[in-house]
Amino acid sequence: MEFKVFDLGLVDFGLAWHLQKEIFTDVKNGKLPSAIIFCQHYPVITLGRQASKNNILASPSELRAKGIQVYEIERGGNVTYHGPGQLTAYPIFNLSYLKKDIHFYLRQLEEIIIALLSGFGVEASRLLGLTGVWVGKQKIASIGIAIKNWITFHGLSINIKKADLVNFRLIRPCGIDIEMTSLETIVQKTIEIDHIKGNLIQKFKDALSARAKVVPFADTFTEGLLGRAYY
């Protein structure tokens, strides 16, 4: 399998959501084999299909004051927060080329994150029945996906910077009382998100026996959107 990588940098959630759908359509129509979108989001709360608004602990006025928007979206899972301290990846994969198995795909995403963290000396793991990646009893990465025509969208986010964790207090992540952690918190040093991206691409390539390819992003999509592509 081959996938292309789009790096949007720090973008509004709504824009990245829109682009996911555009790329999804290209994958569905065979114009693209598969793709991964990398981005960081301005602070935002998203509600998946199993979410209850009660899991947003902050009041609407508090969210407004912080400039945090709330989106109800079509992914599985409950409520989550995204911010600039996380690396978010949206794999738009045609599972017909891999394996048409939803849970197998979820477990693969977890494995890829665990392998990535292992490269930083962090021993991360799964917790049975609680999809995501954990370090001890703290959660470091969240997963929520959607599948149409056996093509995936939405995806995963990994907490990298420790400064951004404070906003998780605005919600009850995943609808349960859990503590979030970040890669910086665990390794006790500064980690640049840009440094993670190449690593994560390699883990995807290893896990899927795939090749990644450069995308002339500006040629393909809306003018003014800057994207960088990686091998």
Place this chain on the structure above:
Amino acid sequence: MTKVVLPDLSEGITKATVSYWYFKEGEKVAEKDDLVELTTDKATFNLPSPCSGILSEIFFREGDTVNVGEVLAVIEE
């Protein structure tokens, strides 16, 4: 009459929850239209309509649990 059946979504997974119907009973659907969205674990999955016709009867509502192989709805061609 065509039955809309919940297919295998995952090895070892026997059921899913209906999370969204794109159409109401009595409405026209076209083949490959998104018909119903199901949820399992942290994933949603869209089941396309197997044929064109009228969605004549829905057996499982949003929030209901469905077993693999069960009939979700019937479409009259």
